[in-house]
Amino acid sequence: MDETSEVLRLTKINKSFPGVKALTDIHFSLQKGEVHALVGENGAGKSTLMKILSGAYTKDSGNIEFEGRNVEITSPKFSEELGIATIYQELNLIRRITIAENVFLGRYPKKGGLIQWNKMNEDAKALFESFGIQIDVKQQLRSISLAQQQIVEIIKAVSMNAKVVIMDEPTSSLTTRETEILFRIIRELKARGTAVIFITHRLDEIYRICDRMTIMRDGCYVGTRQVKDITKGEMIAMMIGRELTQQYPVRNVELGDIVLEARNLDDGGYRVKNVSFSVRAGEVLGFAGLVGAGRTETMRLIFGADKKAGGQILIDGKEVRINHPRNAIAHKIGFVTENRKEEGLFLRSTVRVNTVMAALGKIMRLRWFFDFEKEKEIAKDYVKKLNTVTPSVNQKVMFLSGGNQQKVVLAKWLFSDSRIVIFDEPTRGIDVGAKREIYEIINQLAAEGKVILVVSSEMEEIMGISDRILVMHEGEISGELKKEEFSQNLITEFAVGGK
Amino acid sequence: MEKKGISSQIFKIANNMGAWLIILLVGIVLTAATDTFLTYDNIINVLRQSCVVAITAMGASFVVLGGEIDLSTGMAATFAGCNTALLMTKMNMPIFPAILISVFVGCICGTAAGLIVTYLKIPSFMGTLGIQYVIQGMILITTNSMPITGLPEQFLALGRGYVLGWLPIPIIIMAIFFLVGTIALRYTVFGRSVMAVGENAEAAKLSGLNVNLTRIAMFTVCGFCCAFAGIVQASRMSSGQPGSGTDLSMQALAAVYIGGTFKGSMLNTLAGALAWSFVNNGLNLLGVNAYWQKVALGIIIIFAVALDILRARLSTAKH
Ligand SMILES: Nc1ncnc2c1ncn2[C@@H]1O[C@H](COP(=O)(O)OP(=O)(O)OP(=O)(O)O)[C@@H](O)[C@H]1O
Ligand SMILES: [Mg+2]
Numbered sequence: 001m002d003e004t005s006e007v008l009r010l011t012k013i014n015k016s017f018p019g020v021k022a023l024t025d026i027h028f029s030l031q032k033g034e035v036h037a038l039v040g041e042n043g044a045g046k047s048t049l050m051k052i053l054s055g056a057y058t059k060d061s062g063n064i065e066f067e068g069r070n071v072e073i074t075s076p077k078f079s080e081e082l083g084i085a086t087i088y089q090e091l092n093l094i095r096r097i098t099i100a101e102n103v104f105l106g107r108y109p110k111k112g113g114l115i116q117w118n119k120m121n122e123d124a125k126a127l128f129e130s131f132g133i134q135i136d137v138k139q140q141l142r143s144i145s146l147a148q149q150q151i152v153e154i155i156k157a158v159s160m161n162a163k164v165v166i167m168d169e170p171t172s173s174l175t176t177r178e179t180e181i182l183f184r185i186i187r188e189l190k191a192r193g194t195a196v197i198f199i200t201h202r203l204d205e206i207y208r209i210c211d212r213m214t215i216m217r218d219g220c221y222v223g224t225r226q227v228k229d230i231t232k233g234e235m236i237a238m239m240i241g242r243e244l245t246q247q248y249p250v251r252n253v254e255l256g257d258i259v260l261e262a263r264n265l266d267d268g269g270y271r272v273k274n275v276s277f278s279v280r281a282g283e284v285l286g287f288a289g290l291v292g293a294g295r296t297e298t299m300r301l302i303f304g305a306d307k308k309a310g311g312q313i314l315i316d317g318k319e320v321r322i323n324h325p326r327n328a329i330a331h332k333i334g335f336v337t338e339n340r341k342e343e344g345l346f347l348r349s350t351v352r353v354n355t356v357m358a359a360l361g362k363i364m365r366l367r368w369f370f371d372f373e374k375e376k377e378i379a380k381d382y383v384k385k386l387n388t389v390t391p392s393v394n395q396k397v398m399f400l401s402g403g404n405q406q407k408v409v410l411a412k413w414l415f416s417d418s419r420i421v422i423f424d425e426p427t428r429g430i431d432v433g434a435k436r437e438i439y440e441i442i443n444q445l446a447a448e449g450k451v452i453l454v455v456s457s458e459m460e461e462i463m464g465i466s467d468r469i470l471v472m473h474e475g476e477i478s479g480e481l482k483k484e485e486f487s488q489n490l491i492t493e494f495a496v497g498g499k
Numbered sequence: 500m501e502k503k504g505i506s507s508q509i510f511k512i513a514n515n516m517g518a519w520l521i522i523l524l525v526g527i528v529l530t531a532a533t534d535t536f537l538t539y540d541n542i543i544n545v546l547r548q549s550c551v552v553a554i555t556a557m558g559a560s561f562v563v564l565g566g567e568i569d570l571s572t573g574m575a576a577t578f579a580g581c582n583t584a585l586l587m588t589k590m591n592m593p594i595f596p597a598i599l600i601s602v603f604v605g606c607i608c609g610t611a612a613g614l615i616v617t618y619l620k621i622p623s624f625m626g627t628l629g630i631q632y633v634i635q636g637m638i639l640i641t642t643n644s645m646p647i648t649g650l651p652e653q654f655l656a657l658g659r660g661y662v663l664g665w666l667p668i669p670i671i672i673m674a675i676f677f678l679v680g681t682i683a684l685r686y687t688v689f690g691r692s693v694m695a696v697g698e699n700a701e702a703a704k705l706s707g708l709n710v711n712l713t714r715i716a717m718f719t720v721c722g723f724c725c726a727f728a729g730i731v732q733a734s735r736m737s738s739g740q741p742g743s744g745t746d747l748s749m750q751a752l753a754a755v756y757i758g759g760t761f762k763g764s765m766l767n768t769l770a771g772a773l774a775w776s777f778v779n780n781g782l783n784l785l786g787v788n789a790y791w792q793k794v795a796l797g798i799i800i801i802f803a804v805a806l807d808i809l810r811a812r813l814s815t816a817k818h
Pocket of ligand 1 (some may be wrong): 006017018020021022041042043044045046048050324335399400401403429431
C-alpha cells in the first residue's frame, strides 16, 4: 500500500483523566478501504482513543492527520464533517417514527419547504438494498428487534458517505444473524473504499473480517500487524504482555450433594416450559442454546425476578418459596446478569456503594445506620481480591472499563455470601485476560463447594468451564451432555431442536 | 501543570458547593450594594421565610431522588394547615391532637400518591397532578373556600415564636427536619434504597431491594414533610388559607433542582430553598418591582439548572 492511500494518521496521542493516564504516545494509521481491528484488554484505552477521533474528548497532546492534513478535532460535529462516522453502543434513534425517517433525520429530502415522503422512503429502501438488506422502511422503529435497530443505526451512520467508520464493540449485543449482516455491510464499505476501525474482544471475528490490527496495552501502543501473519497466541501475548497457555484453567473438584433442584419450572408457556434439573455442590452447570432459547428467562425464574406460573425450587432437598429476588438472596443465590449496565450496576454510584448493595444489612451499626468505614474496608478488600483496576473505591462505576465493571458486580454477589451463583453471559465485552480471571474465580467458587450456573452463547466458553451442559431450545431442555460427550456439533444439534 | 491543578481544585470546590455558591454570591453583592442586607433582622427574616418551602422541598427531594416527581406537595401542605385550623376552631380540639391528625392525613395523601404511582403504573407527573386536584377539592369542600381564623395563641408560637427571645421556632423546626433528613438519606437503608431505585430500579430489584415499598415510603415521607410545612405555614399566617399552596409545589421542586440535590445530599435542597429566598430578598431590597421579580426568579431557575447541568457535564467529560 502506498503513502497516498492513508486516510488517517495519529502520532503521539496523550490523554489523562484525573488519576488515570488513559493514553500514552499512541500511534495509529489507517489505510483507505481497510478494516482495521483495534484490540487490547479492558481499560487499554481503545474507546478513549476513538472518542478523541469522534470529538467526544479532546486530546492532551499529539497530532492527528486526516487525508494528509493536520486537523484539530474539537467537536463531534467537526468530526462528522471531516467524514468520520462513529457508531455508538447506545442507540441514538427515535422509536416512534419510521426506519426511513430515522435514517434521514435532520436531512429529509425537501421540495419547496415540504418533505418529500415518497422520495425519502424510496431512497431509504435503495440504501438498505445497496447493502443487501431487505426491510420495510415504512415501519416504526419500535416494531423491529433491538439487534435490527442496531443495524439501522449502522446504516444511518454509513449513509453519510463517511470516509472512516468507527465501530466500538458493535457485535457484543448482536445475534449471530445480525452479526452476519454487519459483516456484509463492512465488506460493502470496504469495496467502496471506506476505512473501518473495528473494536472487538472476540478474536475469531478479527480473522473473519479484518485486514490489519493494532494492539494497545495499558494506554500504550504495542504494535500493528497484518492479521493473516499473526496467530491467536501471538495476538493474546501482545495484548496482555505474557503468554496465556491455557484459556480455561483446570479444576479438580469433588462434587458434593445436590444443592439446587428445579422441578417443572414454567412461566405460563411464554419462554420457559417444564424445565427441570439439579446441581451438586462444587458443580459448574452450563446452559447452552441459541439467543432467545429461554435460558435467561429460566435464570430469572430461579432468582424470583419474574413470576413463576408453575414448578418448584428445592435447596438442600427442601422446597423454598422464591417470589422476589429478596427471597433468592436470603437463600444465598446471586445473579450476575447479562446486561451489567442495565440490570447489575448503579453506574453513577461509586464502587463501594455497588459492592454492598445486595447485603446492606451487613454494614449496619446499631442496626439502623450504615458504617461507612466498614463499607470502605469491604469495598477495598474486594477490589484487592478480584484485582479490580480502579483509582479508588470512590470512583463512579461508569468510569471503569467493562471487565472491571463485571468484577464489581461479582464483588456484590460474593459479599452477599452467595452459595449458588448464576452467571449469565459472564464474559460479554470482556478481554481475554479478564476472562481468564473470571474463569479462575468461578473455579475457586466451585472449589469452595458452591454451585455455579453459567449461561453462555460462546460455544468454546461453555465447553471450557462446565462440568455438564444442558442445551435449551424454545424454552425446553432439549439435551444434556456430560463432560466426555462435549462437542460443538452435538450442542448445535440440540440447540436447533434436532435429534 | 501546577496552575491547572489549582484551578481544577477550585472547580471541584465550586462544584461541591452547588447552590451555596449562589447564596454566597448574592450575599456578597447585596452586602456591597445595600446596608440593610447584612443585618440580624434581615437574615433571620429570610431564614424564617424559607422554612415552609425548605421543609416541603425536603419531602420533594426524596421523591425526586427516587426518580419520580410530586406536584401535589403544595396542596398537601395547605390541606394540613387548613385541617389543623378547622380541627382547632370548629371542633375545639386541643393543639396537639389536631396537629397529629393533620399530619396523619398528610401521610395518607402521600401514601395514596405512592400507591397510585407504584401499582397503577401511572407516571408520577400525571398521578400527582390528579392527587393535587383531589386535595384541592377537599380543601374547598371543608373550608368552603374561606380562610379559617381565630387560631389559639399557643399554636401561633409554632410559626411566629422565639426560643431564648432570639431564635425563631420555625428555624429550629427546619433545622431538625434537615438533620433527620440528612441522616435518613445518608445512613439508612431507606435513603440508600431511594437513591438506588431512582438511579436504576431494575438493578435495585435484582439486588434484593424492595422497590415498591421504597416508592410508597418516599411518597409517604414526602406527605409527612408537606403536612408539617403546611402547619408551620398556617401558624405563620395566623390562619388556614385555602388558597395559599398553589405556588408552593413549584417552589419546592425549584429548590430541589436549583440545589442540585442529585449530588446526593439533603443539604443541597436546603441551599436551593435558601438561595431562592435570598434572591427574593435581594430583589426586594434593591427595590425591584414585584412583577419584574417574578420574571427575574424564572430566569434564575433556568440559569441555575443550566449551570448545574453544565457543571455535571464538565465534571464527567472534560476535566
Ligand atoms: N471519563 C472518564 N473519566 C475517568 N476515567 C476514564 C474516563 N473514561 C475512561 N477512563 C479510564 O481510562 C481508561 C481507558 O478506558 P477505555 O474506556 O478507553 O478502555 P477500553 O480499551 O475501551 O476498554 P473496554 O474494552 O473495557 O471497553 C480506563 O482506565 C478507564 O477507567
Ligand atoms: Mg471500550
